[in-house]
Amino acid sequence: MNFWLMKSEPTTFSVDDFAKLPEQISPWEGVRNYQARNYMRAMKVGDQGFFYHSSCPAPGIMGIMQVVKAAYPDETAWDPTSPYFDPRSTRENPRWDRVDVQLVTRLQEPVLLKTLHTLASELGEFPLLQRGNRLSVLPVTEAQWKRILPMT
DNA sequence: GCCAACGTTGGC
DNA sequence: GCCAACGTTGGC
Secondary structure: OOEEEEEEOOOOOOHHHHHHOHHHEEEEOOOOOHHHHHHHHHOOOOOEEEEEEOOOOOOEEEEEEEEEEEEEEOHHHHOOOOOOOOOOOOOOOOOOEEEEEEEEEEEEEEEEHHHHHHOHHHHOOOHHHOOOOOOOEEEEOHHHHHHHHHHO
């Protein structure tokens, strides 16, 4: 099993929005970055992930997710009315993928970015804490996962 | 709102 | 293939 962290801006899709969905399942769509896409392609059903709020007053981990469907084409790339429309992606040759994720646990208290920063030396190399990191989907090592999980 | 960092684009 | 310009991300 592998572990991930996936960012969402709460003004676009918040943990509240997630919790309201039937079965708490949502496609993770709109990713338009090759490295993030490739990480999604590497995901397997049963992989676990942190649901993270970015670009907000208190960025941090808000929930625990699991992957319930492996990568498949992101149809929003084909929809001219979608903000994620990308004319370079075609049905014959899909450029972007999405996965389906399920919110397993909504945290009572978020694990804030500022808290994670205090653990930086223990966590070791962690893209979330590195300067200039802009990846919206990034891998978490098992050791990092096990260190962070008890704080949730 | 600011700004550093980074990815992408496109001319050459 | 290089690289400048541009757009976006995301914390503060």
